[in-house]
Amino acid sequence: MTTTLVHPTTPRRKAGHSAEDISPDAAAALDRFFHQLAHARHRPLLLLDYDGTLAGFRVDRFQARPWAGVRRQLQRIQRQGRTRIAVITGRPAAEIAPMLALDHPIEVWGLHGAERLHPNGHRELEDAPPAARARLDQVRAHLRRDALGGLYEDKPNAAVMHWRGHPPARARQIEQRTRALFEPLAHLEGIALLEFEAGIELRVGRDKGGAVRQIIAESGNDSPVTYLGDDLSDEAAFRVVNLAGGPHLSVLMRRAWRATAADVWLQPPAGLRTFLARWESVDAATA
Template identity: 40%
Template sequence: MISTGASTVNIPSTIPPRGIPAWFWNQLRRSGGLSLFLDYDGTLAPLTAERDRAHPWPGIREALESLMNLGARLAIISGRRAHQIPTLLGLRPADIFGCHGAERLMPDGTRSSQEIPRWVEHLLNAAHREALELLPPEMVEMKAASVEVHLRSMPQDLRPLIPQLARSWEALVHRGLSFRHFNGGFELRAPGIHKGLAVERLLQETPNGHLVTLLGDDTTDEDAFETLGERGLSILVHPKGRRSIAQCHIKPPEELLDFLRQIHRELEGKMRKGVKMCAE
């Protein structure tokens, strides 16, 4: 059995309380702005085997665009490659972190990535080759800092091969790679790469007075929740709820859409109040 060995997050045994806490709305009304950090798959868009067709739930893109028009800062932190997000989302957020924070796509198209040591590249290439020896290429994805195996569309006759691949990858874990499960598969990842790195970078660049809100659905988002801590509101977006260190949880897509629309009403109200005060 492969040890997960990648996350130091101590996930509690309880599900976060349902609904947005009242303090959030009070703080939003007093804040100098809003920064939204969002996961993509499972948070803004349904999980699907056809990953290139994972478009947002109806109304989500429009709700996010309206918040951007009111001055909200929008950042996506995804396990996907960063360049895939604008096409799927139909928007160009202020920041996009892909591959769990290993790469960044800036608004002007500039790309940057975490430097991966040569020995880690060698191990990831070995993991990629081993996976392709057993599984069809459409199930295996090589990324900037990881190798992923997607199980959502896996034929039943191939499932007995997974323990064989796990045994093969276990040696690579012992040599320093991290093994992580995610919703719909598993991966080997470069050590030290996780979404918390992206959150920390974004927090350093967040304007003073902004209220930070972080939304995610998967266990890979727990590092981000932990990094944010009490510096903002962490929200688990999940249809049933699950154990998490997030501060609260909401169900997609209805409660997520309601949340975004309520934020719009609050920000719009603040803007109108400001215009009225200036006119007086």
């Protein structure tokens, strides 16, 4: 599918009965995808980021519950049984089930794709090359002692620095110090730098694009696939979806527009609810 970027300067109109404004190009891309979804012979893939996409941001991330109505929509899609739903998040995978509170366990890829939690509870953490792992562990130990003035988050496969909420000059200083530490190591085999909004992560393992690639491959490559995400770390997933062999649509789900590889831009929560409602009705019609 060709990329139909939606720019704020694009002429806008009210789309159908939905509450949000979207461009004619985006409306056409959505219509095309849902038409293909209705006629698909393979099990569709509904791939979702969590924070910022299904839920608004909270300073305390354990307060970030899904937007009103979204949990019940996902519940109904899950019950219909046609769609394979997976959440792909930067968080540890185990955090998602209690936040979503669905009746049945869901497939979750955590740590930006390096960790996989199957619906039956089986958990896999991707192995990293020992040399990469050793260097990363040195950095994690260093930052646990000295967080460089920022908010340090220690993950099993990553060192994460956040500067959200700091005044700009202070945030720049934290970023510069962190980059000075991270960037030389990011050139090493098996280690990568992941940029996200108001932070960076030095990590080993699959990224979100790698997780999406594996899910698509397991589904046989012809399945309809969509990915909804808000952050820079979701761009890798958008790019993989854009190259999928089956019907596909990548969606930037975000209040404000930004440059993206996604096919369309929708604004949560109204744009999310409308999208899930269409999905639900297509599934119901094909049952």
